[in-house]
Every structure is written in C-alpha cells, then in structure tokens.
Amino acid sequence: MFSHDDMWRAIDRLADSHGYSPSGLAKKAGLDPTTFNKSKRISSDGKPRWPSTESLSKILAVTGATMSDFIALIGQDDDNVPRSGRQTIPMINTAMAGKSTHFSTDGHPIGNSWDDFNFPGLSSLHDENLFALEIIGHALMPAYREGDVLVASPQAHVRRGDRVVVRTRHGDILIHELRRQTANRVELRMLGPDGNSVSLPVDDISWIARIIWVSQ
Amino acid sequence: MFSHDDMWRAIDRLADSHGYSPSGLAKKAGLDPTTFNKSKRISSDGKPRWPSTESLSKILAVTGATMSDFIALIGQDDDNVPRSGRQTIPMINTAMAGKSTHFSTDGHPIGNSWDDFNFPGLSSLHDENLFALEIIGHALMPAYREGDVLVASPQAHVRRGDRVVVRTRHGDILIHELRRQTANRVELRMLGPDGNSVSLPVDDISWIARIIWVSQ
DNA sequence: AAATAAATAGGAAATAAATCCTATTTTTCT
DNA sequence: AGAAAAATAGGATTTATTTCCTATTTATTT
Structure with missing residues (x-):
C-alpha cells in the first residue's frame, strides 16, 4: 500500500x-x-x-x-536520487562550449547556458524493436571503429543524411548514409574514406533501420 | 501508463x-x-x-x-510486455549480422545468436557528471556531423583509441582521438580527414572527458 | 426446493477532485 | 535591474467519485 x-x-x-x-x-x-x-x-x-x-x-x-x-x-530517499532518474543531461553545442566558462575545472557543467538533453532510457525504448550491432573490423573508419556499438531502430523514420543499417534480400547487412530514396531506388553513400555512392533497387532491400545511438 | x-x-x-x-x-x-x-x-x-x-x-x-x-x-495474461523494462536490447556483431537469418523480414532480431546489450538508461547514469555536446559545423566529418549529440563523461577512464572531449587551460574545447598519454604529454589525433596528430603538455589540459554515446 | 445472504444494477444525494479564476510569488529572460 | 513568464496560493464553481438507497439477480445455506 x-x-x-x-x-x-x-x-x-x-x-x-x-x-x-x-x-x-x-x-x-x-x-x-x-x-x-x-x-x-x-x-x-x-x-x-x-x-x-x-x-x-x-x-x-x-x-x-x-x-x-x-x-x-x-x-526513493531524497538524498539518494541519482541523476539517472532525471532522464536528461545538460547539453551545449560545440560553438558555445569553448566560449565562456561553461565547465568547472574538472569538467562539470556550470552556468546557465546549458539545455536539457533527453538521454535514452525510457523515451527511446518505446521502440520495442531496437537492436544493437557491434562493429567488427575497420571498414567503417573513421565514422565507426571496431568495438563501437550501433543502436538501430527499424521503426524510426529515415531521411536523407541519416546513417542506416540496410538489409538486402540477399542477406547482406550494409551500414551507410542514406543519400536519397525514391520510389524505385535507394541511394547510399559509403562511410569509408572515399565516400562513394551505391544505388540499389528498392526491391532488393528487405528493410532499413536508422542508427540512433552509438556507443564508443 | x-x-x-x-x-x-x-x-x-x-x-x-x-x-x-x-x-x-x-x-x-x-x-x-x-x-x-x-x-x-x-x-x-x-x-x-x-x-x-x-x-x-x-x-x-x-x-x-x-x-x-x-x-x-x-x-497478467499479457504476452506483450514491452522490452523497455529490460534495460537491454539484443546485440550482434557486424561479422555475424550478415551470415545467417538473424533478422526477420521487417528488421526484427530473431534466432539465438543475439547477446544482450545494456542500453543506457539507468546503468550509465550513475555517472552524475555526464554532459552532452551538440555538434555545430562540419569540422569533424565524417566521424561526427552537424546535429550529432555527443554524450561525454569526465569521470570515465580513458585509454588510447578513445574519442575524447579535451578542455585546455586556455578554455578551448577539442574533440579528438586519444593516441597516447604519458606523464608529460597527451597526444591526440584529429578526427578530420587528414588525421593529423597534435601533442599537448599535460599542464595545458584542464580535463578530458571520454565520449561514450553519440546520438545521430 | 425454498429461504437467506451476498452481489450487483442503477438512480439520487453527498462528498471530493478538477477546473476556473484572481492574486501573489518565484523564476526566467532581456 | 526590470520585464515577462511560470508557478503557486487559495477561493468559487463545475465535474466526478463515493455513499446511500431501492430493487433485482445470483449464490449460498438449510
């Protein structure tokens, strides 16, 4: 009770x-x-x-x-509330981060210029079909390195510029940037150093999952 | 609810x-x-x-x-318990992801080869001093793009190969890869296309925060 | 099978929660 | 520092829940 x-x-x-x-x-x-x-x-x-x-x-x-x-x-005990209960962390952009004293001498956010950023925890996990991919190898450097873990959502809406995991009907898993998606073709840009594009017929694609978080 | x-x-x-x-x-x-x-x-x-x-x-x-x-x-009688209560999501590595039928036709994880991956929510947020940096500009392409949000921890232990946010005593905020750290110097590798290194005296550095998550 | 008790349907009245309103205080923004 | 916005206090009003009531149905007891 x-x-x-x-x-x-x-x-x-x-x-x-x-x-x-x-x-x-x-x-x-x-x-x-x-x-x-x-x-x-x-x-x-x-x-x-x-x-x-x-x-x-x-x-x-x-x-x-x-x-x-x-x-x-x-x-919960008042004195023992971890920040994790807040589901937000302070956020600032890189343009502002260097300008004034937004950090204490040991790297803690100070001052009034910080926004709140909704950290994933409860809000993203309404998406029940999230999965994670751990990167093996160096093929995706420097975007992703070995050991990084990508969290992807098959349900999230994808737009141009998004990084995505694509599954082809042949069973290939591709990790690329979405350049354009038309009724008939999906154009992807490779994440490797040369950044070449590849264009696939929509019929060759099983699904596309948007990469929403990366652990590094 | x-x-x-x-x-x-x-x-x-x-x-x-x-x-x-x-x-x-x-x-x-x-x-x-x-x-x-x-x-x-x-x-x-x-x-x-x-x-x-x-x-x-x-x-x-x-x-x-x-x-x-x-x-x-x-x-009770609800087989549809949302995954969010679990604080983990299924994870597989990229080497395995393409090999067998680990995905359903709509991108959902299937089969027994999936590990559990602790998604950030409660577990990572014991670190009370996390902060987020929103990327402005294209200087860090292709590692980070404009609009990406980096979640950084000043408390996390850093090792070579980690991406870090460095604050110098002059107030600069640098986002680099840690190449080496000795008693006297910290050697950083830039994330831009040419990947040049920069070496800073330890005394010039206020703090280093390890980048642990990236939203994209 | 019949009698009795408990449970339930549903309307009216009483009580309580939410909304509306005005004023003040606190917080945020410029 | 001053202006503006948000939050809060607290009273009046409206809406909603619980209680009271009567009647019927269902379950239990004899």
Missing part, C-alpha cells in the same frame, strides 16, 4: 525527473496547471486530497513512465 | 486472488459495497469512471498487497 504523502511525493519526483514543475507536469498532461498545487493537497478542513487514477494515468502517459517507475519514485 | 480497463481488471483480480468479490473487497476496505460495481465503471453518458488513489490505497492495505503486486495484476 501507499500513503497520501507517498503519492504526492512520487508525483513531485516524477515531475522533477522529467524536467517539469508539478504545475508544468499537470499542464503537459492535459490537466489544469493548479491540479497538483501543494496548497490543494490538504483541504481547508484538514482532509487529505487524493488524485484520481485517471490523473495518474495521464501523467504517466505524458512522461512515458510506467507504474513501476512511479513506484520506484514512491520509495 | 495504464488504461481504464487495466485499472478495473486489476481491481477484479486483486479481489479474486484474495477470495473476495469486488463488492466484498470494497466492503472489507471500508468502502461502500457498491463502489466497484461494474455498472458504475462507465457512466450513463458513456464516460469512464476512474477510482481515486485513496480507494486504491485502501484495497491494497486490506489485502496486504503492494503496488508492485497490483501492477503485476494489470499485466
């Missing part, structure tokens, strides 16, 4: 871990922004107020969190 | 698994025996009715069940 405090604490933590205030989370979930006001959690006559399971369902839906995630939030 | 059907089904199953009818469970929990009547789950104007989290808390209390138990009841 869970207590009134547990429920509200978990809601607060769910909000915080997804970069929202309770007000922002309510809004995002299609509820009134004042739904989770702390001043509304205990009524004027002292009675605790319990959100409906519909409200709960809505905030889990909008954050992509499961009930298990929510339960984990109930049990 | 969970649906209206999920919620009521779990309530029914909770009751049944503790030897109660829905009516009996409600009564036992201090609620009106008609609280969980099936006729009250959809209102006369067709709207779904969602129990409050207080009611939920009461029935879990009286049965001694936990929220995890309750969630398990939601998921």
